[in-house]
Amino acid sequence: MSDITVSGVTPGRTEHPASTAEVAEILRAAAAAGESVIPTGAGTKLSWGNPPTSADILLDLSALDQVSEHASGDLIATVGAGMPLARLNEHVATAGQRLALDEAVPGATVGGALATNTSGPLRMLAGTMRDLLIGVTMVRADGVVAKAGGKVVKNVAGYDVGKLLVGSMGTLAVVTEATFRLHPVPQGRRWVSVAARDAAHAAELTQAVLHSQTVPSALEVDATADGTRVDVLVEGRPEGVAGRTAVLSGLLPGAETSDQPPAGWGRYPWDDATASHVGVKVTFRLSGLADVVAAAGGLGMRGSAGVGVAYVAVPAERGIAEIRAVLARLRETAGRHGGSTVVLDAPQAIKEELDLWGPVPALDLMRRVKDEFDPDHRLSPGRFVGGI
Amino acid sequence: MGLTPLETLIRRARALLPEDGVITDHARLRTYECDGLAHYRVTPALVVIPETAEQLAAIVRCCAELQIPYVARGSGTGLSGGSLPHAEGVLVVTSRLRAIKEVRREDQRAVVEPGVINLDVTRAATPVGYYYAPDPSSQQVCSIGGNVAENSGGAHCLKYGFTTNHVLAAELVAADGDRVRLGGDAPDSPGYDLLGAVVGSEGTLGIVTEVTVRLVRLPEKVVTLLVGFDSTDRAGAAVSAIIAAGIVPAAIEMMDALAIEAAEAAVHCGYPDGAGAVLVIELDGPAAEVDAEYADVVRLCGETGAFEIRTAKTPEERFLIWKGRKSAFAAVGRISPDYIVQDGVIPRTALPEVLRAITELSERSGVRVANVFHAGDGNLHPLVLFDDAVPGAGEAAEEVSRGILDLCLQHGGSITGEHGVGADKAAHMPKMYAAEDLDTMQLVRCAFDPDRISNPGKIFPTPRLCGERPGRRQGAHPLQEAGVAEVF
Ligand SMILES: Cc1cc2nc3c(=O)[nH]c(=O)nc-3n(C[C@H](O)[C@H](O)[C@H](O)COP(=O)(O)OP(=O)(O)OC[C@H]3O[C@@H](n4cnc5c(N)ncnc54)[C@H](O)[C@@H]3O)c2cc1C
Numbered sequence: 001m002s003d004i005t006v007s008g009v010t011p012g013r014t015e016h017p018a019s020t021a022e023v024a025e026i027l028r029a030a031a032a033a034g035e036s037v038i039p040t041g042a043g044t045k046l047s048w049g050n051p052p053t054s055a056d057i058l059l060d061l062s063a064l065d066q067v068s069e070h071a072s073g074d075l076i077a078t079v080g081a082g083m084p085l086a087r088l089n090e091h092v093a094t095a096g097q098r099l100a101l102d103e104a105v106p107g108a109t110v111g112g113a114l115a116t117n118t119s120g121p122l123r124m125l126a127g128t129m130r131d132l133l134i135g136v137t138m139v140r141a142d143g144v145v146a147k148a149g150g151k152v153v154k155n156v157a158g159y160d161v162g163k164l165l166v167g168s169m170g171t172l173a174v175v176t177e178a179t180f181r182l183h184p185v186p187q188g189r190r191w192v193s194v195a196a197r198d199a200a201h202a203a204e205l206t207q208a209v210l211h212s213q214t215v216p217s218a219l220e221v222d223a224t225a226d227g228t229r230v231d232v233l234v235e236g237r238p239e240g241v242a243g244r245t246a247v248l249s250g251l252l253p254g255a256e257t258s259d260q261p262p263a264g265w266g267r268y269p270w271d272d273a274t275a276s277h278v279g280v281k282v283t284f285r286l287s288g289l290a291d292v293v294a295a296a297g298g299l300g301m302r303g304s305a306g307v308g309v310a311y312v313a314v315p316a317e318r319g320i321a322e323i324r325a326v327l328a329r330l331r332e333t334a335g336r337h338g339g340s341t342v343v344l345d346a347p348q349a350i351k352e353e354l355d356l357w358g359p360v361p362a363l364d365l366m367r368r369v370k371d372e373f374d375p376d377h378r379l380s381p382g383r384f385v386g387g388i
Numbered sequence: 389m390g391l392t393p394l395e396t397l398i399r400r401a402r403a404l405l406p407e408d409g410v411i412t413d414h415a416r417l418r419t420y421e422c423d424g425l426a427h428y429r430v431t432p433a434l435v436v437i438p439e440t441a442e443q444l445a446a447i448v449r450c451c452a453e454l455q456i457p458y459v460a461r462g463s464g465t466g467l468s469g470g471s472l473p474h475a476e477g478v479l480v481v482t483s484r485l486r487a488i489k490e491v492r493r494e495d496q497r498a499v500v501e502p503g504v505i506n507l508d509v510t511r512a513a514t515p516v517g518y519y520y521a522p523d524p525s526s527q528q529v530c531s532i533g534g535n536v537a538e539n540s541g542g543a544h545c546l547k548y549g550f551t552t553n554h555v556l557a558a559e560l561v562a563a564d565g566d567r568v569r570l571g572g573d574a575p576d577s578p579g580y581d582l583l584g585a586v587v588g589s590e591g592t593l594g595i596v597t598e599v600t601v602r603l604v605r606l607p608e609k610v611v612t613l614l615v616g617f618d619s620t621d622r623a624g625a626a627v628s629a630i631i632a633a634g635i636v637p638a639a640i641e642m643m644d645a646l647a648i649e650a651a652e653a654a655v656h657c658g659y660p661d662g663a664g665a666v667l668v669i670e671l672d673g674p675a676a677e678v679d680a681e682y683a684d685v686v687r688l689c690g691e692t693g694a695f696e697i698r699t700a701k702t703p704e705e706r707f708l709i710w711k712g713r714k715s716a717f718a719a720v721g722r723i724s725p726d727y728i729v730q731d732g733v734i735p736r737t738a739l740p741e742v743l744r745a746i747t748e749l750s751e752r753s754g755v756r757v758a759n760v761f762h763a764g765d766g767n768l769h770p771l772v773l774f775d776d777a778v779p780g781a782g783e784a785a786e787e788v789s790r791g792i793l794d795l796c797l798q799h800g801g802s803i804t805g806e807h808g809v810g811a812d813k814a815a816h817m818p819k820m821y822a823a824e825d826l827d828t829m830q831l832v833r834c835a836f837d838p839d840r841i842s843n844p845g846k847i848f849p850t851p852r853l854c855g856e857r858p859g860r861r862q863g864a865h866p867l868q869e870a871g872v873a874e875v876f
Binding site: 183 | 492493494495496497517538539541545549550552553562568569570572573574575576577578579580581582584585587588589605606607608628631632634635636673674675676677678679680681733734735736737762765766767800801802803804805806807808809813817820821822824825826827828829831832833834835836847854
């Protein structure tokens with residue numbers, strides 16, 4: 001037997017549906033029996049969020065891993081929720097295309113990435129899951145199968161229910177299939193990296209790149225005890241990349257360029273948060289970068305400075321008092337700069353001592369949405385904001 | 389004593405708003421009876437024009453208390469009857485909420501009130517080197533609030549995305565009159581993406597009173613081409629070849645012979661003689677990148693049979709190329725007394741097939757159709773021409789227009805790419821979505837506006853009774869039976 005837990009809670013049993021129809025059947029039975037259901041893909045983020053208040057059924061969607069359609073001429077693909085992101089990208093790469101969404105957590109599935117709204121450096125170019133998702137098939141808490149969106153990139157018929165599901169941590173409906181817009185794989189890519197003297201200097205360099213007309217695909221800052229680095233990725237035609245790299249090198253004196261990503265590119269600054277670190281995500285206005293780097297201090301941070309997102313790893317051994325203090329400091333700083341500070345992952349014992357989300361505006365309205373979609377609170381109950 | 393709810397509302401509105409912000413005079417009310425889709429007309433019971441978000445919220449709170457429906461209106465350029473008034477309701481006009489509150493270059497953000505005109509955001513940002521990317525052809529007149537409600541697109545959305553990709557935060561006056569903040573200045577606000585649901589909800593989830601938008605750095609170089617082909621098939625092949633080469637132009641627009649004829653007659657844009665189709669292609673970005681793409685685009689157009697490739701050498705030439713395209717809707721008025729603007733989407737690769745089917749439909753019915761569209765993303769804007777003075781012509785045109793939507797659906801597309809469902813296409817929603825899909829959308833409605841007082845009767849052909857347990861409904865809807873709800 002497996003010893004899988006959802007934030008420390010052991011599910012009653014695991015179901016392995018292989019189709020949307022089977023998911024619907026399981027959810028109808030669960031509705032009749034009043035059982036709670038927690039969807040999962042590869043299980044890479046089951047330790048995220050609050051512990052569920054109930055976990056009768058773990059709904060393992062990893063068998064829904066088919067490509068239903070890849071219309072390369074239309075730059076769209078429809079895949080099962082259990083399809084690993086990496087495999088999806090291998091598949092569409094055969095047509096010179098990609099889903100422009102980084103695999104932030106290795107092994108993650110499409111459904112898991114959707115439910116947790118993970119992203120990486122490429123978000124500066126193409127946005128996040130919400131910007132790439134154009135349609136979903138979902139099974140509601142009552143077992144009803146419904147679709148939202150469609151198979152064309154442009155579509156304003158009705159509400160964009162798919163956006164509500166993005167980042168909802170499996171609390172509104174079970175996503176079984178998703179349709180994405182794809183982007184062409186660029187012919188060339190090049191990284192331009194430079195060391196910054198300190199937080200203020202990193203912010204200055206970041207602003208210089210932002211206001212340039214080089215259109216980077218990514219703009220990351222990596223601050224560690226060893227120093228602070230600004231890394232810029234440009235992608236495009238070889239001639240274009242060469243020209244833009246030259247402009248960037250002028251803006252970032254002393255920069256080095258490479259065809260290979262710098263160390264740690266697109267990875268959180270922790271290896272295994274569940275065991276040893278508290279993994280924190282901080283968001284902020286672009287002009288708040290220097291303050292966020294300063295607030296992270298000796299802990300360092302890494303993230304998409306070009307869009308206002310950073311990740312901070314706090315070693316669990318620091319103890320709860322210090323972890324709380326760090327969180328408070330980051331929250332105060334992010335709050336001042338229009339953002340938020342969320343604990344993504346942490347050792348279970350520590351997580352229970354923390355407010356994972358901080359202030360959540362419009363929480364009442366969110367509860368009303370939850371009540372409409374899942375009136376009995378049986379889908380991933382308690383894992384999300386405000387105990388949703 | 390004995391005041392009707394409407395009279396009570398008028399009294400309160402007069403206390404809340406300046407005198408000229410409350411309109412009850414019938415003749416003046418009638419000036420608000422339609423939006424850009426002028427064949428739907430309803431005179432509202434009352435029009436209010438608040439000057440602040442507080443006033444607007446206070447009016448909505450009164451409406452909630454008195455259970456009076458209200459409809460938001462921006463500039464009234466919508467093409468689906470979204471801001472069509474409610475006969476017993478209030479029309480809430482945002483035209484006095486026109487402040488651009490902040491333009492912050494360092495954050496690449498602007499904060500504006502909902503009545504601000506789309507182009508004015510770009511005008512305010514250009515001095516610091518930025519612009520607001522979504523550019524509907526109506527951008528000189530339409531409001532940001534309307535754009536948010538419709539999730540408006542534009543010619544440049546192929547590369548830059550739609551309104552939903554550029555709105556970071558909003559203040560919403562909910563249906564109970566509460567003011568809630570959705571999203572944030574920074575990305576990935578914790579909790580559900582309520583903003584994502586509100587954008588494109590056509591005013592049915594509340595009224596937006598403040599919008600934070602992303603500003604985009606002006607491109608280093610812009611190149612605009614006008615390419616002539618002898619047929620739409622050839623032009624379509626060129627579009628496919630460009631996309632297949634991994635190029636994402638800022639825009640690729642197509643016009644067929646009839647649309648070209650109309651544009652020529654109206655604005656003398658000098659499009660190539662005898663063209664069966666033209667493409668307007670725009671490339672933008674870093675100069676080095678644009679130059680490389682330009683060479684490829686010219687080569688691909690040549691290979692697919694272009695007989696003329698013209699590149700704008702001056703801003704004036706660029707303006708003229710775009711003028712032909714942007715004036716196309718109005719221009720059709722030159723060649724036909726009346727016309728219907730249709731808006732449907734198909735997978736781009738189905739373009740040649742669908743265009744042929746539209747031609748057949750047109751020939752069979754004798755109704756002329758001019759095609760103008762965003763070819764890059766398969767968003768068709770067929771203009772169905774007719775003369776209302778001829779008996780039966782309007783009906784015949786309606787039928788062709790509906791037939792085109794059916795074609796879009798047969799090819800896996802959508803009944804609207806940017807103009808919205810509004811009052812016009814609610815009856816088509818069940819053709820695109822199953823009952824379960826529509827029911828699921830209405831769960832969102834129930835969460836935001838359980839009494840359905842915010843723009844009722846739009847989008848959904850049949851309202852859902854909120855609070856009802858899903859999946860158990862049988863027979864006719866209770867509201868329908870009670871004669872409360874209208875069925876389209
Ligand atoms: C010539 C012409 C060209 C056009 N070209 C395009 C185009 O290229 N792309 C495109 O997408 N559209 C286009 N349109 C359609 C139209 O301009 C857009 O839909 C526009 O966004 C409507 O804005 P508005 O301010 O006129 O809104 P209105 O017509 O006043 O209202 C539209 C909808 O928004 C709601 N609404 C308005 N303000 C608010 C608010 N503050 N909060 C909540 N709901 C609100 C209304 O209730 C209504 O449902 C065109 C229209 C015309 C006439």
